[in-house]
Amino acid sequence: MVIKRKKKGIGFALSMILILSVFLAACNSDSDSGSSDGDNETIKVGIIGAFQLAAGKEIKDAAELAVKEINENGGVLGKKLEAVYADTKANPEEGRAVVERLLYQDEVDFIVGEHRSEVALAVQPVIMESKKIFVNTGSASPLVTEAVKEDYEFNKYTFRPMMDSTQLGEGFLNQFAQMVETEGYEKVALIAETAVWVDPIVETFEKQFGDKVVLVERPATDTEDFSIELSKLKDSGAEVAMTLFSANQGIVFAKQWAERQIPVEITGYNVQAQSPEFWNQTEGKANGLLTWKHGVRSEITEKSIPFWDNFTEDYGRTPGPYTGITAYDGVLVMADAINKAGTVNSVELVKTLESETFVGASGNIKFREDHGYTIGEDFVPFTYIQWQDGEMGVVGPESVATDEIIKPEWIK
Template sequence: MTQAHPFLKRLAAIATAALFGTLAHAQAQPPIKIGINAPIQVQVGRDIRDGAQLAVDEINAKGGVLGRQLSMVVADETEDPEKGISAIKKLTADEKVDVLIGGYTSGVTLAQLPHITRAKTIALTVGAASPAITAKVKQNYDTNKYIFRTGVLNSLHLANGLLGYMTGFLHGELGLKKFAIVGESAKWVQDLLPYLKKSAQDKGLEIVMAETFDTGTTNFSPLLSKVKNSGAEYMVVILSHASSDILAKQWYDARVPVPYGGIDVKSQDTDFFERVGGKSLSEVAINFIVRAPLSERTLPFFEAFEGRYKREPVYTGAGAYDSVYAYADAVTRAGKLDTDAVIKALETIDMPVTTGRMQLDESHDLKAGAGLVNLLFVQWQEGGKRVIVWPKEARTGDYVKPQWMN
């Protein structure tokens, strides 16, 4: 038997060594690190963490991104700007994450922005709605190009969605014309309320009352009495940090003859109906995701989330889940982790997500509209059932009035 030439033996040894060296290098590559900044004390924050973890685990099970696994580190930003800044510093300076995913309170997110841009870390915001957050991208692109909003529509989109609900459903289908608009004293409401009031009046609706209340309010009786005496046929609410629980209970106990609904973030919690003893019956709250076929990814996400966490997700859980996938998609298309390359890939993203389809505008803001992401107006009904009443094409049931108004 002829023996191999010594040169060929050396060549084979070199090739084998190179192969094992390449494999060892791939295995030695550190994971892509995702930083989660969220207020863990509330469900919207816990769902950010849990939705992101679900996506990380699914992607890792399929081989990761560019042959690298994803890892996740969480920093509790609470709902306080100073603690929010500390969370960002921990994630960017200490943990040196590749991307930030999270954020809930607009005031906290706005306080974090200078620290995010100084760290030159991509941030995908999933809960904060103030237009001022992404407005900075157009004002100074080179400085603020790292900022994206990928999990929630901004306040102006929310206002337009509310306007459509008021004009198309409450007025167009139910025949209501007189409205009271009440909202909490917060930055995102300050952006939204004046625009909503003027736009509603321009559409021929009568705004008989429009005012804000402190986020720490525990007695809504004076406000509810004022709404009742205003002649309003419907109370439009705009709140995220104030106590939805107290409002629902006091409205129900007083048998206020004015139905209500609008943007009520904490009433999106899956345990809200049970938490208030069923007293949110007939309230309508916006949502971005419920158990309905909004896209091919909605129902599988619900099943996976519920299967793991034994509860339904709120919108921030879906937003965080989608944002992990969006980042993974951008890195894959960029072919590398280079920040500028990933930013360019994110700017052209076009993919199905749990809430519809993700595309971004020139301000790095989530687009709204037909075939994209839309507001859903969801009513709490008997037994804690949630029914989409608007928009009409997504409707899953009929609207019901408060029991004492039937």
């Protein structure tokens, strides 16, 4: 009887495992790739990213919009631009596999996307080997462009219209310094996730603000409760704090900061606060929270506001994470470069991309020697938004600001 029961149990467990395996296998084979028609009447772009994540979905949606707009305006070299989507699932191995498929099965002419640095670094050599252009539109790792400097001949097909972590660090610190100076703050704090990309920023922050620093906290990236950090922040007497959150902790932090009415202004980088859903996810409590957001509704170039409005119209939501506008610009820059070069030949395109300045939605894109790009008011501004009554108010820099900075009501 016991044996019979055990067999029944094992049978049930095996059935469960079988069902799960079949389910997962089915999901894995559910490729996001488009079909290849094999004719020469199209120019093909491979779009890569972890599409099940918000940042990856943004890449897919924005790239789709760019392709649609390019085709509506006559295509590239008179041909239709066709996008082939490949989900890297935030996994370097999966990334390599899908990129090989794009290159050798779908025969794409160039590849745009990928926001995970580990995946971008894994697929970069595969794409370089094939001598196709890789426009990396999300990874902030300096290693992607350092590779171009170190081995130009092999890696010269890599371009990144996106800030690297060094530029991001400088941008965060500059904005914070400006805020401290303008408001005359004497006590400042830093709450930065425990991550390698944050370490140099923390070091510079402590040096730059010296005696004004009253608290530095380094919570884990998977922190689910900020009760302790917020109590310490309140006790520290800080007047303003810079947060650096690139994972999923931003909403909980913002909610608890507002619910507990911590009398400290918050700025810096909160990736979740860049999404239009942030207001509802924090139940409308994040009024007054500032964050860096790449891509805002402001007249930076003639393409900036149309991108924002067309994206909103097509997807029923405003643009979210920075990966959307960078992917949009990536596709636009490539289409422009192909039209200017008159060919999809990668060597010719490298020359065009290196020498020309391109107009994107995020600013004027001019590639540097290492194929990263130049930031600043004449190129791509480092923009800040503040949540104000459910809207993302553009509050910095002054040249593109459309709204004034407000203080949360419990700080007034």
